[in-house]
Structure formats: C-alpha cells, structure tokens
Amino acid sequence: MRSSMSDRPLVAVPADLKTFEGYRWHSVAAQYLEAAVRIAGVLPIVVPALGGEADYIALLDRVDGLLLTGSRSNVHPALYGVEPTTAHEPFDEARDATTLPLIRATLDRGLPLFAICRGMQELNVALGGSIVTEIQELPGRMDHRAPDSTVQDERFAIRHRVDIRPGSRLASIVGTGPVMVNSLHRQALDRLGTGLEVEATADDGVIEAVSVRGSPFAMGVQWHPEYWAGSDPISRRLFEAFGEAVRAHRSGAGRTLSRAG
Numbered sequence: 554m555r556s557s558m559s560d561r562p563l564v565a566v567p568a569d570l571k572t573f574e575g576y577r578w579h580s581v582a583a584q585y586l587e588a589a590v591r592i593a594g595v596l597p598i599v600v601p602a603l604g605g606e607a608d609y610i611a612l613l614d615r616v617d618g619l620l621l622t623g624s625r626s627n628v629h630p631a632l633y634g635v636e637p638t639t640a641h642e643p644f645d646e647a648r649d650a651t652t653l654p655l656i657r658a659t660l661d662r663g664l665p666l667f668a669i670c671r672g673m674q675e676l677n678v679a680l681g682g683s684i685v686t687e688i689q690e691l692p693g694r695m696d697h698r699a700p701d702s703t704v705q706d707e708r709f710a711i712r713h714r715v716d717i718r719p720g721s722r723l724a725s726i727v728g729t730g731p732v733m734v735n736s737l738h739r740q741a742l743d744r745l746g747t748g749l750e751v752e753a754t755a756d757d758g759v760i761e762a763v764s765v766r767g768s769p770f771a772m773g774v775q776w777h778p779e780y781w782a783g784s785d786p787i788s789r790r791l792f793e794a795f796g797e798a799v800r801a802h803r804s805g806a807g808r809t810l811s812r813a814g
C-alpha cells in the first residue's frame with residue numbers, strides 16, 4: 554500500500570534562482586520533484602536559493618535527505634580557485650551559496666544525498682574538488698552536451714555508455730554491467746573532492762558517478778535519471794534506492810553512520 558503523503562519522509566530540494574517574465578523565481582524543474590514523489594516515495598520540499606541570506610542548515614533537523622538537481626547554470630569557478638571566464642557561464646551564485654553549505658552539513662549529519670548533474674559538480678566542489686569546462690573542446694573527449702533539439706524527449710534521450718566500477722555503491726544498486734545514460738552537460742569533475750570515490754566513467758574517461766566514502770547513501774551522477782525514472786529500469790532503481798535510504802534514515806536505521814563515523 555502506498556504511504557500517505559503525511560507518512561512520507563521530507564527531502565530538501567534546493568532551487569535555482571532564475572529570471573523570466575520580469576520576475577526572479579526560486580525554481581525547480583518538475584521532473585526532479587515528480588521522480589521524488591512517484592518513484593522515491595518521498596515528499597520534496599523546495600528550498601529557496603537564499604542561502605547567502607538565511608541559514609538553512611537548521612532545516613536538516615527536519616528532513617531526511619537532500620536532492621540536488623541539474624541546471625544549465627554552472628558552479629562559480631571562484632569556488633574552486635579558478636578565474637571566471639565566459640566559458641564558465643552562466644552562473645547562479647545564489648544557488649551555490651545555498652547548496653554548498655547544505656551539502657557539507659548533510660554529509661556531516663549522515664543524511665542521504667542524491668546529486669544529479671550540476672548537483673554532482675556541487676558535491677565535488679563542496680568537498681574541495683574542481684570542475685573543467687567545455688569538455689567537448691578537449692582532446693579525446695566526447696560531446697556530452699544535449700542534442701540540438703527543442704524536444705525534451707530528444708534532449709534527454711538515453712544515448713551513451715557508462716562503465717560502473719565493480720564493488721562500487723552504484724554497482725550494488727544497478728549492477729556492474731555497463732549502462733546507457735542520457736547526457737546534457739559541458740562541464741565535468743576534474744580534481745576529485747576529499748572522500749569522493751569514482752563509481753562510473755564514460756568511454757572517454759569523464760567521471761559519470763561518484764559516492765562519498767563512509768556515508769550511508771551519498772551519491773552523484775552526471776546524467777539525468779529523473780527524466781526517465783518512470784520507465785527506464787536504471788533510472789527507476791536509483792530513485793528507489795534513494796527513497797529506501799531516506800526512509801531508513803527516518804526510521805533511525807540510517808542514523809548509525811555518518812561521514813565522520
């Protein structure tokens with residue numbers, strides 16, 4: 554029997570700060586929230602990108618997980634010690650100011666964390682890692698950007714192979730065989746953040762998934778499982794596993810481990 558909404562654990566989902574229709578909006582794309590509700594079975598709570606003004610760390614005492622979404626914006630390079638150029642744009646510094654402290658506090662508390670695309674890049678930077686931009690211009694790298702289309706199903710089409718490291722946390726969730734994923738990014742992890750382990754790579758060596766050593770469930774993927782979570786078995790399994798970890802945390806079973814533990 555499906556749990557009622559009131560029984561569901563809460564998961565914080567930090568928003569982007571975007572401007573359109575003459576307003577500034579704190580926004581999350583529906584696909585992430587729908588996958589959280591329909592597949593992970595949690596209750597997502599959108600967190601405004603006001604981290605630079607308000608302390609959202611206390612929120613972590615009331616939720617049982619953190620979901621970091623993708624976005625066309627990029628983590629500001631100054632946050633990993635690189636001078637900004639137009640190749641690093643567009644920025645969303647309000648989101649950066651909200652997510653990076655939340656990521657560190659989530660890990661310190663041992664709360665489950667699932668990071669998607671930009672979210673995985675934020676996870677890496679929050680742990681002291683760095684990002685490389687315009688990877689399609691680098692020798693030997695594939696073009697990981699979205700297909701040139703205005704049709705979302707085409708942009709989010711599943712289209713390249715990812716190899717999963719045997720024995721990884723990801724392998725325990727989806728198996729060790731290569732999997733096919735979608736790809737909508739022009740940046741990638743460069744220097745790996747402290748405590749991160751590479752879980753999967755693309756044929757060109759781009760890091761496609763990481764996990765945080767010692768955390769009950771703290772994973773990042775460079776692709777977009779939320780988009781096909783209702784139909785693609787790998788995508789679905791990732792959100793199911795995140796929901797299981799969140800419920801375990803809420804029940805207390807997941808509270809035994811934390812990054813410090």
Ligand SMILES: N[C@@H](CCC(=O)NCCCC(=O)O)C(=O)O
Pocket residue numbers: 622623624625626627669670671672699737738739740741
């Ligand atoms: N901006 C970063 C992260 C990419 C990302 O999160 N993409 C999601 C939005 C996809 C889209 O609608 O184009 C990068 O480019 O690496």
